[in-house]
Amino acid sequence: MPRKTQALAALCAGLMIAATGCGGSGDSGGDDKTITWWHNSNNDPGKGFYEQVAKDFEDANPGVDVKVQAMAHEDMLTKLDAAFQSGDVPDVYMERGGGELADHVEAGLTRDLSEDSKDIIEQIGGSAAGWQVDGKTYALPFSMGVVGFWYNTELFEKAGVTAPPATMADLYAAFDKLDKAGITPVSLGAGDGWPAAHYWYYTALRACSQDVLETAVADLDFSDPCFVEAGETVEEIVAEKPFNKGFLSTPSQTGPTSASGLLATGKVAMELAGHWEPGVMQGITEDKQGLGDKTGWFPFPAVDGGEGDPAAQLGGGDAWAVSEGAPDKAVDLVNHLLSDEVQKGFAENDMGLPTIPAAGSAVKDPALAELLKVRDEAPFVQLYFDTAFGESVGGAMNDEIALQFAGKATPEDVVKATQEAADKEK
Amino acid sequence: MSSEAATGAVASGRPHRHDAWRKWAEIAFFVTPALALMALFVAWPIFTAARFSLYDWNGLGPLDDFIGFANYAEVLADDVFRAAVAHNMIIVVGSIIVQLPLGVAIALLLNRKMAGQGVLRTLIFVPYVLAEVIAGVIWFQLLQPEYGLVDALMNGIGLSPPEEGWLGTPEVALWVVLAVLTWKYLGLAVLLFLAGLQGVSEELYEAAQLDGAGWWQTQWRISIPLLGPTIRTWCFLSMIGSIQCFDMIWVLTGGGPANATTTMATYLIDEGTNRHNYGIAGAASVVLFAIAFVMALVYQLVVLRRDTKEAA
Secondary structure, eight states: OOHHHHHHHHHHHHHHHHHHHOOOOOSSSSSTTTTEESSSSSSSTHHHHHHHHHHHHHSTTTOEEEEEOOOOOOHHHHHHHHHHHHHHHSSSSOOOHHHHHHHHHTTTOOOTTTTTHHHHHHHHHHGGGGEEEEEEEOOOEEEEEEEEEEEHHHHHHHHHHOOOOOHHOOOOOOOOHHHHOOHHHHHEOGGHHHHHHHHHHHHHHHSSSSHHHHHHHHOOOOOTHHHHHHHHHHHHHHTTBBBBTTGGGGSSSSSSSSSHHHHTTTTTEEEEEEETTTHHHHHHHHOTTTTTGGEEEEEEETTTTOOOOOHHHHHHHHEEBBBBTOHHHHHHHHHTTTSSHHHHHHHTTOOOOOOOOOGGOOOOOOHHHHHHHHHHHSSOEEEEEHHHHHHHHHHHHHHHHHHHHTSSSSSHHHHHHHHHHHHHHO | OHHHHHHHHHHHHHHHHHHHHHHHHHHHHHHHHHHHHIIIIHHHHHHHHHHHHOOOOSSOOOOOOOOOOOHHHHHHHOOOHHHHHHHHHHHHHHHHHHHHHHHHHHHHHTSSSSSSSHHHHHHHHHHHSSOHHHHHHHHHHTOOTTSSSHHHHHHTTTOOTTTTTTTTTTTHHHHHHHHHHHHHHHHHHHHHHHHHHHHHHHHHHHHHHHEEEEEEIIIHHHHHHHHHHHHHHHHHHHHHHHHHOOOOHHHHHTTTTTTTOOHHHHHIIIIIIOOOOOHHHHHHHHHHHHHHHHHHHHHHHTTTTHHHHOOO
């Protein structure tokens, strides 16, 4: 009997330890020689490339130990969320910029890099705007893309669309031609919200002047009539019915019947998406080629009568940030990550679109090179509105735009819902 | 480890008090682990959610912006949340009125001796054993517009499925979700009812037969009334499951299209995890808790009372 009780006691004690002792992992090891670095390139060649970069940095800085953690993107976001809440943030991590970064800055979690990375910030130029709060730069974008239409050159040819649409009228004409040829013109993953919202972002970018947009981001003020006009253009697009069947519940990137999958498998002619699209399509198709050499890209067309610059682009990217309280060497690491050499290697391995001008020529893919040219020639790149406004306002805005695509909200409703969510932030 | 010390103490000669102490020590010993787990994973999260619900908090920095019940006012006035509650109620009622007659009918059928009984029982029960997420992914693929099996079959026999797909049409999405939930949970109802039928004494059937009752009469007058307690318990389980309904909806529709299939659970994930409005999510979860609690309490008091009384 006593033996049995003892065994049980041991078991219970073990369970309790397992339940309560959440084993603190202590990522932010206090000494100033160890740097923790989280990134999301968890597949080769990116993973191996970053391991080599960390090793080179360690060799150049004797005594410094860089602890690299590569994880899947979604996992990284979840872990980062938890890290921000506990205050135990890795020394070097990824920031998407905008409202999210502003929250981190306000909570004192992110280090100001304006002085320590001055040279690099100058080289990056206007692209750094999304990572600046009150004139200070808190993270260095290492990859930055713009959103545009990815299309299947073969299907365009088959339907007799000879030149990529430059105006909305061209775009609607292309829809008609594709329809007549029995091809679904556009795939849209409205099930995820943001892919639909990107249409609204672009029509707002075409309808509103840069000043109005800057005020909207800074003061969360959407009273300018151009925001309603943006919704009206979206209404026009939806009325054309160019989308795949069931687009309201279509996911954006997972599986062959997602929006990206439909484009990759030749079921639709085009999709509005960011610079990640070729990579996503390659992941979905069996031969890992995506659309291969049938891949084409053109920027969002000009909209008649808008105040916005037709060359302005919508985009976003990822930036390296250093957490408050990280060792100074972490700043050196981030600067090294933005060096010409690392950025070139980054581009050569097709890991993204480099932000340092000297590395631009290393992008070999013709469609991505075209996209890079448009990005660099743009008078300004507007950060995705949901990122710029932060999750709370951005989420409310995306939901209402998705409702508009379902015919359940008017252009005025979208502005109203966004303004209401924004007023709560003030 | 305490038992050896205890045996030593018995010899010291105050057996009564010592026995009582020992009994309590044993109870404490066995109950503590469960209580600790409950406190850590149930009581503490509930308390934390209730605390968050009184603050305006985005998850970062200190919890210092106390706003009283403003989050509750906002949640209760939110059309999306109200629609979510309505969807929950539709699932609660829909599940019961569809699965109850169907479940009882199948259970009565499977209670008869017949060929392939085992196979049929297994077939009905398999969906319930499948993980909800896996079942959801499979149905999601089957219900794909144009390329899914369901659409292909319907087109094949000349019927036209909804233009925007089963899950993409706001007007039908909730009913489709309800149908999938029925497919998933019918097995549990059947299993419970079958178990309930096993408890009906064979003698009653014999007596009925002697009195000249036919098969239908026997079922109607004997099996179903005696199945009452099982049915009432099943309704309770089904109700609680429907109020908390999340996994299947999240996989099939994510609450869309156009918020047509949101439930309270998807609402609070959307507000909390996705938008970082932890105060709003906290308030929504407290409301969800209150609704589930009140429904459970009323059901216990009104419907289950006679069952528990009989047992006592």
